[in-house]
Amino acid sequence: MPSIAKPIAKHPTLQKNALGLTIRDYEGSMSTLCAGCGHDSVTAGIIRALWELSTPPHRVAKLSGIGCSSKTPTYFVGGAHGFNSAHGRMPAIAGGAVAANRDLTYIGISGDGDSLSIGLGQLCHAIRRNLRMVYVIENNGVYGLTKGQFSASSDIGSKSKRGEANLMAPIDPVSMALSIGATFVARSFSGDKEQLVPILKAAFSHKGFALIDVISPCVTFNDHKGSTKSYLYTRQHAMRATQTDFVPPQHEILAAIGTNGATAVTMHDGSVIQFKQVPKGYDPTNRASVMRFLDEHRASNQIVTGLLYVDPNSSDIHEMKQTSETPLRDLPYDVLCPGSAALEKLQEEYR
């Protein structure tokens, strides 16, 4: 994808994180997306989250499929390796990458076309494998890069730019993920950084697959009147069901626990997700109740946002498969090769 290098003008007063890096150190090349594209805001959120978490840039691996959304890994963490794969195939590439090295921080960026049509199968299976990665769907209800076709997340009745209404039921990645056992599920809106950044931070601390569906409007092909993925419609219908704070390990929990039956969830690494606000009776660790809540609100055309479900005891693929703690790619060859004597002995069975 075309990209333009950003001038490296470091501002001396820019704040530094624990690694002594400024937020600019987490940026990538200049975006070439349309001005106002929701995807750029998601990029900004990712940059902020990783900077605040002080994740070493070279320990990040960023992957994507194909689409406008999938171009965005070029625009964040320039110091990280990136893998812009094929359309709908990023979940599998990520599966192999995670298998080879369990120690990196993985972020996958996809679109609604990439994840809910051509790549739906791979997404589902990545969820089932519970790969340890953050998986962001930049959901604009449209194929941006191929210029405006309906995607599988288009709502019934939502109108294309040419005025044609979509008649088929949408695939909601959040409900889908919950139904197949996803261990971390959130939805946010590209226009709500305040909500998105803490969700991303929590997602990075999750030991498993963290799915974040981000409504991210396409200003060029799906931001008109009649579209249910426009900025206006999303602003009018988004309902912040939960609001969270992310407290990294060893940090004092400062914020007061919210009133509305709020709760705190401690993650495997000792970090805490603080639910400042949750609806009455809502338990973000109870899958069935979350699914019920979503169903009820969908009926009234509300777009429920927030960190919706988390399983703090999630076990990822390596835990399930009992893989070596040392990343597989770092195992020395001597450990891997049984040697000539073993081969000799083994072949006695083939006599």
Added chain:
Amino acid sequence: MHDVLRTRVNDFAVKLANVNGTGSASANSLIMQAIFRMGIPVTGKNLFPSNIQGLPTWYEIRVNHDGYGARALDYDLMVAMNGQTYKQDVQEVRPGGYLIYDSTWPLDPSLMREDIIIWGIPLAEMCNTHFDDPRARILMKNIAYAGAMVAALDIDMGVIEQMLDEKFAGKQAMRASNLQALKLGYDYAKDNFECPLPFRLEKMDANGDKVLIDGNTATALGCLYAGATVAAWYPITPATSVMDAFTSLCAEFRVDRETGKNNYLILQAEDELAAMGMVLGATWNGARSFTSTAGPGISLMNELIGFGYYAELPAVLIDVQRVGPSTGMPTRTQQSDLLLCAYASHGDTKHILLFPANPNECFHFAVKAFDLADQFQTPVIMLSDLDIGMNDWVVPRIQWDDSYRPNRGRVLTKEDLDNGPKFTRYSPEDENFVAARTLPGVSTKGSYFTRGSGHNKFGGYTETPSEYQEVMDRLKKKHAAAAKFIPEPDILRREGAAFGVITMGGCNPACLEALELLERQGTPADYMRLKGFPFSDVVEQFLAEHEFCIVVEQSRDAQLKSLLTLETAVPKEKLKSVLSYSGFPLSAAHVVKGILECLR
């Protein structure tokens, strides 16, 4: 074309007709293994249906003291255990040959043949009297006919008993009932017929320390020894047993003794698209990784094979070929994925291919595939096939050189990056047109974007014609440079040869035998067995040296011939074809006939 020579010691063919799912396989391999242990060259071919239970299945055993192991086409002995196929089976016995059938039920007189000798043995009846359990009665019937064969062919009973000891160590009851069933058949044959038959076995010492192994197991061993840690696959005949074997090998050799943790990860993917993606993700991240599949899987993997080629990521694919197109005949063998693999994926792509001809080569070529993939940073496809992969072959024992170290190709370390010039992904290139790569997680100095979209030699996105072409031209040269690193073809010259015969893979035994037969008939030919692609100068030279060459292969469309025409300087007119694409392994008779037709 039966041969009087075949009524001699250690030179005959047996065919066993069974119903699949009845447990005949273990009886058949018992016989095969016993002959092997008697030191006699032997081959076994399983001709089986794509079905779990109830359909016809055949097993062919060929014994040949000279070591010719291709499929034989006429049978000295038929063990006809399947009523559904009697008619056909009876016809396939050579005149003067023998047939054993289960005489519990009378044989339809119309199936009788005057020119063969028929042994009726009441196998079911005997087993019903001696065994109570209904399942045991069915299974033991197989062991009972094996017993009759022991008597008929003069198989060493001591060898058989030893094998039962090993197989049923700690399971005395099982051992006893198997031996009992064996003796039932053996005694019946001895008491009622003249044993042994005119064609029979005699101990030899031709197998030395050879092993009896199938290609898929050997392939899995190769992947283990190459240091593969991530494997991704989707079940498919005839490749499934590669991953089954790799799984059990890993359970034995790759579990850390202290921690109990696994030094491998096998991912059963949701399909072959995903399997290929997983391999690329793993190699991008520095692990050795492979997938095993068959034609339908290669079709699905195409998009990402092209990604691996263009983005220059190592990958090892094991294609155990079966009969296409489409689902084709999943349990039959062919070499018809050749062109698909050579140029897999859209756009201008070319891949490195290896053609093992037997299980021993499956092992070594699998290891080689990993080295080539890493060295050339590209997908490498090893083209095995069902015949090599799933049948047991007698091959030289696999030798391992402990000084082997994987060739991981040009991968920069943190130190390289800290001390070296600024890293760019696709330049500078070495003498083989390969540029250094970096792995994620090592240093921000090595970071770059792996992409399947247009890129320039620095790894940056491009749509500029000259920049795009520069990379594409280098990729072409890189592929050509790999020719030097591919195992050289086996070349066998004969005095007075007027033409050459060229083949690959599993056609080898039939061709070697055919060339011997042709020489005896006064038609000597030179021989070249290709071991991989791209083709080296040696291949060009062989083609240039001969007035014409006959390409023997297992596909309808003469794919190897096409590849030679496309990728060497040979004029099309200089190549002729002998083709076999029935799905059964090639026989020498077929090759001889085909070559003689070409010469007419």
